[in-house]
Amino acid sequence: AQTVTQSQPEMSVQEAETVTLSCTYDTSESDYYLFWYKQPPSRQMILVIRQEAYKQQNATENRFSVNFQKAAKSFSLKISDSQLGDAAMYFCAYGVFGNEKLTFGTGTRLTIIP
Amino acid sequence: GAVVSQHPSRVICKSGTSVKIECRSLDFQATTMFWYRQFPKKSLMLMATSNEGSKATYEQGVEKDKFLINHASLTLSTLTVTSAHPEDSSFYICSAGTTDTQYFGPGTRLTVL
Numbered sequence: 461a462q463t464v465t466q467s468q469p470e471m472s473v474q475e476a477e478t479v480t481l482s483c484t485y486d487t488s489e490s491d492y493y494l495f496w497y498k499q500p501p502s503r504q505m506i507l508v509i510r511q512e513a514y515k516q517q518n519a520t521e522n523r524f525s526v527n528f529q530k531a532a533k534s535f536s537l538k539i540s541d542s543q544l545g546d547a548a549m550y551f552c553a554y555g556v557f558g559n560e561k562l563t564f565g566t567g568t569r570l571t572i573i574p
Numbered sequence: 575g576a577v578v579s580q581h582p583s584r585v586i587c588k589s590g591t592s593v594k595i596e597c598r599s600l601d602f603q604a605t606t607m608f609w610y611r612q613f614p615k616k617s618l619m620l621m622a623t624s625n626e627g628s629k630a631t632y633e634q635g636v637e638k639d640k641f642l643i644n645h646a647s648l649t650l651s652t653l654t655v656t657s658a659h660p661e662d663s664s665f666y667i668c669s670a671g672t673t674d675t676q677y678f679g680p681g682t683r684l685t686v687l
Contacts, residue, residue: 505618505678566616
């Protein structure tokens with residue numbers, strides 16, 4: 461069975477600084493998707509970034525980028541130039557396809573210090 | 575990105591009554607939708623997979639007779655909490671996927687008095 465582990469229950473970062481959130485996973489599949497979702501206080505789950513396992517290039521979305529290490533089964537999220545609006549719970553998730561069920565990590569609560 | 579709506583956003587009901595929550599994919603068709611439950615400060619717990627035109631697939635430990643799921647069209651799935659009790663109070667979230675991404679509704683906060 462697939463598992464997703466987020467070892468950092470809480471993280472904090474100064475505004476404008478950079479922070480990295482960790483995620484590891486376990487799977488026997490060779491093709492799959494990895495996601496980072498953000499859940500702000502409104503509790504709406506928002507897709508931050510997506511990585512296809514067959515792509516070697518790390519995905520980037522503006523200030524958000526990932527470090528995808530397929531052999532190590534590691535998928536960390538880097539947030540650059542942190543902003544107050546980045547404060548949220550961040551969930552790492554794994555799925556074989558986008559329209560199949562996802563396996564979520566336990567989440568990391570990110571606090572931005574003004 | 576694609577949009578998923580959920581209605582109602584909040585509902586308060588009396589113990590013993592039933593509550594229906596709707597999940598709609600607004601700009602894409604979804605043969606599969608998912609229902610999650612989330613406790614405070616916890617991760618999402620998958621309750622069931624809703625399949626258009628067929629029976630839902632429930633996760634282990636989820637009572638299928640209490641949480642009725644109907645996926646009547648490619649854009650609508652409903653979750654009915656039957657004979658609700660205070661322990662059913664929670665935050666319920668639905669999602670729908672394209673081939674490479676899942677999108678989430680805004681959630682429904684259910685309070686059973």
